[in-house]
Amino acid sequence: MPNAQCACGALRLMLSGSPQLTALCHCLACQRRTGAPFSANAFYSIDCVEVSGTSTEFIRTGESGGKVRMHFCPTCGSTVYWKADVSPPWIGVAVGSFADPVFAPPAISVFEQSKHTWVQLDKTVKHFQALPIGQY
Known part of the structure; x- marks a missing residue:
């Protein structure tokens, strides 16, 4: 299993399982968080993730209305992981x-209501205008 880390390596995640879901998110908060037109996200069962290093937490209200707790490295600023109230087991x-570069491709694309018009996605990706609550 590959492990995740921030740019400087001070904040790391050791993963003992495969992602439950891979997704692209086009919400405005993810655009601002990443500095890109969308974020690429992998969701794991919380019990197969071990965090090493210190993170700073930033809590925001997601477009779904629930709280999202973003964890980023206090040294380099990379956001490595987050926990959302709408999906506590992930x-x-x-x-x-x-x-x-060979990480699992996205299965879904969410919040396409704010997707940049020039972003083109593979036809195998399922498309949602908002968050498909209860489907994943």
């Missing part, structure tokens, strides 16, 4: 923190 991990 931990979200930034796919870029794996630095693995």
Whole structure:
């Protein structure tokens, strides 16, 4: 299993399982968090993730209305993982923190209501205008 880490390596995640879901998110908060037109996310069962190092937590209200607790490295600023109130058994991990070009491709694309018009996705990705609560 690949492990995830911040840019400087001070905050790391050791994963003992495969992602339960991989997704792209086009919400405005993810665009601002990543500095990109969307975020690439892998979701793991919380009990197969071991966190090593110190993180700073930033809590925001997601577009779904629930709280999202973002954890980033206080040294380099990389957001490595988050926990969302709407899905307590999962931990979200930034796919870029794996630095693995063959990481599992996204299965779904959410919050396409704010997707940049020039972003084109593979036809195998399921598309949702908002968050598909209860489907994943």
